[in-house]
Amino acid sequence: MVQLVGSLLKELADSLSSCKVLVVGAGGIGCELLKNLVLTGFKNIDVIDLDTIDVSNLNRQFLFQKKHVGKSKAQVAKESALQFCPSANITAYHDSIMNPDYNAEFFRQFMLVMNALDNRAARNHVNRMCLAADIPLVESGTAGYLGQVTVIKRGMTECYECQPKPAQKTFPGCTIRNTPSEPIHCIVWAKYLFNQLFGEEDADQEVSPDTADPEASWNPEETAARATASEKDGDIRRVSTKEWARSTGYDPIKLFNKLFKDDIMYLLTMDKLWKKRKAPTPLDWQQLENSGHPQGESPTTSGLKDQQVLDVWGYCQLFQHSVESLRSQLQEKGEGAELVWDKDDPPAMDFVTAAANLRMNIFSMNMKSRFDVKSMAGNIIPAIATTNAVIAGLIVLEGLKILSGELESCRTVGSAGLNMITCFQTCV
Structure with missing residues (x-):
């Protein structure tokens, strides 16, 4: 043997x-x-x-x-x-x-x-x-x-x-655009926003309020009427998110107020969405800036930098810095250039982290650390x-x-x- x-x-x-x-x-x-x-x-x-x-x-x-x-x-x-x-x-x-x-x-x-x-x-x-x-x-x-x-x-x-x-798990567009209820909804929205502003635009990844949301109306006729009215709403609505951002020179404060104040106030006019759920709370850059926040990132938890959760003003500043960095990347690439979102590109990751957390705050969710956002945004295990x-x-x-x-x-x-x-x- x-x-x-x-x-x-x-x-x-x-x-x-x-x-x-x-x-x-x-x-x-x-x-x-x-x-x-x-x-x-x-x-x-x-x-x-x-x-x-x-x-x-x-x-x-x-x-x-x-x-x-x-x-x-x-x-x-x-x-x-x-x-x-x-x-x-x-x-x-x-x-x-x-x-x-x-x-x-x-x-x-x-x-x-x-x-x-x-x-x-x-x-x-x-x-x-x-x-x-x-x-x-x-x-x-x-x-x-x-x-x-x-x-x-x-x-x-x-x-x-x-x-x-x-x-791969997908989410309804109206949930992403109008009624996010989980942090992942805000993170997906922030990735869509990156592409709308800096990358390749995709009609299926729109971030503006969905005026044709069926939940916002009690009957199909009203939904159709709202959508038709939106289509006839003038040239401002017809300008794409990227075109509008370019027209502002990618001004981070104007972008902030459009995304986190004006769009949210418009969502509030769709009052039927908020009869059974908590309504969002718009953010205003000037009010936040004048409210006595320290000039800098303000971690609310201790630990490694990527595992810290900032306060709202901290994410406001992170949003500003990331937009400025991404704007510089576009300028270096030249006219008509587009960026590709990469979880390992610091400005791109900072942008999604900041935008997602600001939206989480607006919709009364607990904000997440950069580490957590990266894990979800990059589908990382x-x-x-x-x-x-x-x-x-x-x-x-x-x-x-x-x-x-x-x-x-x-x-x-x-x-x-x-x-x-x-x-x-x-x-x-």
Whole structure:
């Protein structure tokens, strides 16, 4: 029995040193996975990743250091992994896996493909290529303390796209524009506002009061009449939000009073909206400025800067500073330029934080810290280093089963972090 086990282990070890595997992604899971592979005995590894290293990656992607910021994730991951096993043959691609060069023929050179991706489009592509090339794929993902690993093989398991994915939550336009009741409604409104002012305008992302809100009228005829009246309301109403902002030179105080005073006062005239809910309270820049507030940000809670919740005047000033910064960005880009909202761009994030919190205050909601707003605005679930490590270990275990000819024993593994750690320890 011992000889048989020893023979099987030798065959597996020989297989590890000779087989060629592809790792797609060199981020949170990818770094842990690459390290695990070379320490397990895999010798021929290709790794591909489009991204470069950012400072925010360093707290969980341990193959990277501060000196690597701005460099290719795939290339640095290769160099760092070779320090664990200098004899390994690792090829790094700083490229997108969705590049046409990485077709089914490219995938056929591998015995195994391991996904460490963070977006659905790339996962779909790798899934299709592995099905076309008939190559086993180990798919994985994490979300906070949750994670999963599953093996996909043509003719044996369902594919990645066969599995239903949760639809992104959407909100009615009239709720966003007229009657927000949750902080997320105000955050979505603030992101829409950013695009209306500085980015690509979208008619489906209007931020002005919705005059055709069916709840504002008791019958369809009155709703239609209100909408028709709005259409005939003169040239001022017909000017887009961006055109009006440009006409003011993106004056932050005029923008403030239009968005948080005039528009709210107009909402109050739609009195049927407020018969069963608390009416909003408009804000006025001059009144706030003259009310004795300190000239500067005024945190109302202690802690890290991004976790502080400012008072109303603090968010007024943050709104002013962010508008001025974004206006400068537009001027630098030139006539007709547009900005793209990015959660990692400080002025853009400051703008959404300030605008969302001011709207929350108007509609009697508790305001949120920049950290909380960023989490919701970017649909961010914090990455947990230990979850990445556990999932990377499980990927390798499933890969070993495949290379041992035990595809039938592969299964989808996924649970809460503590349960995964217990499972991992049991398997080892």
